[in-house]
Amino acid sequence: MDELTAGLFNPFASEEVAPPNSSHWEAKRRLAEAVRQLNDLLVSTVASDAELAQASAQVEALNRTLADTPRLHGTLAYLKSGEHGHYGEINHELNAVGGQSNPLAPGLNMWLDGNRAYGTVRCGLAYEGPPGFVHGGFVAAIFDQFLGMAQVAGGQPGMTGTLTVRYLRPTPLNTELKLSAQLSRAEDRKTLVSGELRAGGEITATAEGLFVRPSRGMAAMAEMAVGNSGQ
Numbered sequence: 001m002d003e004l005t006a007g008l009f010n011p012f013a014s015e016e017v018a019p020p021n022s023s024h025w026e027a028k029r030r031l032a033e034a035v036r037q038l039n040d041l042l043v044s045t046v047a048s049d050a051e052l053a054q055a056s057a058q059v060e061a062l063n064r065t066l067a068d069t070p071r072l073h074g075t076l077a078y079l080k081s082g083e084h085g086h087y088g089e090i091n092h093e094l095n096a097v098g099g100q101s102n103p104l105a106p107g108l109n110m111w112l113d114g115n116r117a118y119g120t121v122r123c124g125l126a127y128e129g130p131p132g133f134v135h136g137g138f139v140a141a142i143f144d145q146f147l148g149m150a151q152v153a154g155g156q157p158g159m160t161g162t163l164t165v166r167y168l169r170p171t172p173l174n175t176e177l178k179l180s181a182q183l184s185r186a187e188d189r190k191t192l193v194s195g196e197l198r199a200g201g202e203i204t205a206t207a208e209g210l211f212v213r214p215s216r217g218m219a220a221m222a223e224m225a226v227g228n229s230g231q
């Protein structure tokens with residue numbers, strides 16, 4: 001394991017969402033939750049054009065305020081600052097699918113128990129694809145992240161090489177969804193993991209992921225990313 005993968009799923013790998021490790025992340029989680037609500041409200045409100053224009057001006061003003069604050073671009077920049085925890089902690093705050101402090105993330109919580117992985121997630125209205133149901137792309141994203149955690153049990157975590165999702169029935173919005181996964185095979189640099197997504201006890205989708213530990217190593221992959229983070 002290297003600096004990126006060591007502790008990747010700790011200390012957040014428990015059934016209870018672990019509390020933030022600093023006042024910074026505590027404050028950011030609060031802001032992220034407010035933005036999630038804003039997203040939900042945005043897609044559901046049928047306010048007047050004038051009310052929408054006023055709300056836009058307020059959000060634009062807030063954006064200008066935040067743009068003037070010190071910023072770190074990407075998880076590696078947070079890591080290098082030395083002030084925001086180890087990579088696992090930072091990833092679990094900022095990850096696009098599992099990040100508690102990232103409003104894009106639907107709040108996926110995950111934990112490992114031996115060779116099995118478990119998770120919960122709830123997708124609000126902003127994740128709608130078919131009427132009343134979760135967009136299939138987000139179902140795939142949830143599996144990608146979740147199986148990406150489950151592969152860690154194999155001891156050689158890598159990048160998603162292939163992800164196959166079987167959509168058995170529509171996945172409902174605003175419902176606690178339960179995930180489970182198990183390691184099928186881990187050999188050389190390849191780890192095969194399969195998982196299920198359930199709503200109210202019914203399986204709505206299954207997935208299989210093949211993860212490949214890069215020949216260059218994860219640290220080299222991270223170096224390749226320098227310059228991609230929009231700073």
Ligand SMILES: CCCCCCCCCC(=O)SCCNC(=O)CCNC(=O)[C@H](O)C(C)(C)COP(=O)(O)OP(=O)(O)OC[C@H]1O[C@@H](n2cnc3c(N)ncnc32)[C@H](O)[C@@H]1OP(=O)(O)O
Pocket residue numbers: 004005008144145148149157158159160161162188189190210212213214215216218
């Ligand atoms: C910090 C830890 C992070 C872990 C968290 C994961 C959760 C998030 C998951 C993601 O979303 S990752 C983002 C989505 N995935 C990518 O962007 C991966 C892009 N692809 C790559 O970077 C490379 O193609 C890859 C690392 C997958 C493989 O490159 P390598 O140069 O290491 O592969 P190589 O050519 O040496 O092949 C090694 C073996 O893997 C096989 N292989 C390579 N790419 C494959 C692929 N894409 N699908 C299936 N098999 C693949 C290849 O055939 C070969 O099999 P054999 O040993 O049996 O000959």
